[in-house]
Amino acid sequence: MTTRRSFLSRLLHILGITAIAPILYAISAVMYPPLAGKRQRAATLILDNPDEVFSSLNYSIVKVGDKDAIVFQKADKSYEAMSLQCTHAGCSLEWKDSSQQFLCGCHGGAFHRDGSVAVPPPTRPLEHLTVRAENGRITIIDKPVNG
Numbered sequence: 001m002t003t004r005r006s007f008l009s010r011l012l013h014i015l016g017i018t019a020i021a022p023i024l025y026a027i028s029a030v031m032y033p034p035l036a037g038k039r040q041r042a043a044t045l046i047l048d049n050p051d052e053v054f055s056s057l058n059y060s061i062v063k064v065g066d067k068d069a070i071v072f073q074k075a076d077k078s079y080e081a082m083s084l085q086c087t088h089a090g091c092s093l094e095w096k097d098s099s100q101q102f103l104c105g106c107h108g109g110a111f112h113r114d115g116s117v118a119v120p121p122p123t124r125p126l127e128h129l130t131v132r133a134e135n136g137r138i139t140i141i142d143k144p145v146n147g
């Protein structure tokens with residue numbers, strides 16, 4: 001049975017936690033930016049046997065966290081990854097190997113292979129993601145190259 005005293009005690013306890021929650025969140029945001037949804041998310045993808053993955057095409061579409069991304073294997077066997085999210089209003093892009101362009105079905109925007117804008121309305125280039133390649137594996141991190 002809940003007494004008035006224990007009820008008040010519980011209520012004060014809940015209110016106390018509620019009052020300090022924003023402070024704890026602010027501290028965690030400073031100490032752990034990934035937890036606060038900042039730019040560097042901990043989404044990492046590891047592709048085993050990249051030579052097998054890139055044997056027929058020089059690119060692969062991958063999921064990095066909740067984002068679609070494209071990874072190109074360049075002639076020198078290094079890798080380049082870009083977000084497949086249009087910088088105009090966030091629609092998904094489609095890579096057209098035949099025209100070497102990214103096309104956006106929402107408003108007709110397009111991007112060149114290097115991520116620069118080919119056809120407006122987008123004004124900003126595609127986001128390049130960080131790629132680490134070592135020991136025959138590549139890791140794509142949802143973090144801008146220069147972020």
Ligand code: FES
Binds near residue numbers: 087110
């Ligand atoms: S969202 Fe891609 S052109 Fe508008």
